[in-house]
Amino acid sequence: MKKAQMKMMETIAIIFIFFVLVLFGIIFFYQYSKVSINERNEQFFAERAMRTTLKVLFMPELICTDHGRIEQNCFDLQKIGAAKEVIERNTEDYYFNLFSYAEITVHQLTKDGMMIPPAELDANKHLIYSNPKLVFTKKEPTYFILTLKDDITGHYDFGYLNVTVYS
Amino acid sequence: MKKAQTEMIGLVIIVILITLGMLFAAQFALNDDPEKKIFTRKGLAYSTMSTILVTEFQCNDNMLSGKELLEDCVNVELGGMGRYSCGGDSCEYFESQVSALFSETLDKWGKNYEFTSKWITGTEDRELITITPKNSEREEIANPCKGKDIDTSNPFPISLESGLIQTLLLICD
Numbered sequence: 548m549k550k551a552q553m554k555m556m557e558t559i560a561i562i563f564i565f566f567v568l569v570l571f572g573i574i575f576f577y578q579y580s581k582v583s584i585n586e587r588n589e590q591f592f593a594e595r596a597m598r599t600t601l602k603v604l605f606m607p608e609l610i611c612t613d614h615g616r617i618e619q620n621c622f623d624l625q626k627i628g629a630a631k632e633v634i635e636r637n638t639e640d641y642y643f644n645l646f647s648y649a650e651i652t653v654h655q656l657t658k659d660g661m662m663i664p665p666a667e668l669d670a671n672k673h674l675i676y677s678n679p680k681l682v683f684t685k686k687e688p689t690y691f692i693l694t695l696k697d698d699i700t701g702h703y704d705f706g707y708l709n710v711t712v713y714s
Numbered sequence: 715m716k717k718a719q720t721e722m723i724g725l726v727i728i729v730i731l732i733t734l735g736m737l738f739a740a741q742f743a744l745n746d747d748p749e750k751k752i753f754t755r756k757g758l759a760y761s762t763m764s765t766i767l768v769t770e771f772q773c774n775d776n777m778l779s780g781k782e783l784l785e786d787c788v789n790v791e792l793g794g795m796g797r798y799s800c801g802g803d804s805c806e807y808f809e810s811q812v813s814a815l816f817s818e819t820l821d822k823w824g825k826n827y828e829f830t831s832k833w834i835t836g837t838e839d840r841e842l843i844t845i846t847p848k849n850s851e852r853e854e855i856a857n858p859c860k861g862k863d864i865d866t867s868n869p870f871p872i873s874l875e876s877g878l879i880q881t882l883l884l885i886c887d
Contacts, residue, residue: 620761656818660772690823692762705769705815
């Protein structure tokens with residue numbers, strides 16, 4: 548083989564390696580973009596879950612008030628009972644814009660100062676809003692512990708809020 | 715420039731490129747805790763603590779809030795009888811009720827926690843109640859939040875004539 552041919556072979560090898568490296572770079576960038584887009588989607592979804600929970604926690608339809616003063620982390624059991632019907636009737640024209648595809652429940656764990664037996668917990672679960680997505684890719688539940696005030700007896704019970712959002 | 719020098723420069727460029735690639739990958743791998751996770755833990759710790767102190771528990775014919783039970787617990791700790799007896803003294807009753815509530819909530823959601831209540835006077839700190847998750851043998855796990863990402867409810871102080879009760883809840887994943 549002549550010297551010029553050798554040089555030519557060397558150049559071809561260098562160009563080949565260069566293109567292999569460029570290809571690796573493109574594959575790596577593509578994978579990175581894919582993962583970062585997924586991550587951003589997840590972040591948006593998590594933020595939606597957070598925003599929905601905050602909206603529920605400060606809903607005037609549910610929160611306790613004492614002579615006009617808002618009681619923090621507290622839902623009024625009488626308001627919950629009344630809100631259920633109102634929310635169900637106005638889901639499409641108002642509450643869907645607020646919560647989109649989600650399910651909001653309040654679980655009561657004590658009643659009149661006594662622990663509710665596990666068998667009766669389902670009977671003391673209050674469904675506030677139910678609009679689950681039938682075919683969903685992701686589901687994110689968020690929990691918050693709350694005081695449940697019975698305005699008739701004036702007692703404060705223990706419960707929690709479960710906000711599950713769907714995408 | 716000699717051939718050896720040119721090759722050396724080539725090697726240095728390759729090393730720099732590999733280092734940059736590794737830094738890029740490390741930045742990609744080391745992700746911070748998402749905002750939602752932090753918000754949930756912090757909000758949960760605060761709301762749990764405030765709810766525990768307000769929730770009322772039945773003690774014979776009395777309805778006593780968590781705060782009142784803790785106040786009475788100090789009387790027990792001081793060697794007195796305590797004003798209320800609910801199958802046990804106020805400290806035991808508070809601990810059993812709150813443990814039962816945590817096992818229905820935080821335990822089920824896979825959260826680790828450490829609830830502490832201290833009585834602080836000018837001269838001493840005395841531990842009143844500590845509640846942590848239990849293992850399969852129903853024994854309390856010591857330091858469940860050690861080495862984990864922790865969020866706190868911030869101390870909730872209750873003022874007494876004899877000092878201060880400070881309650882704190884730590885929640886970790």
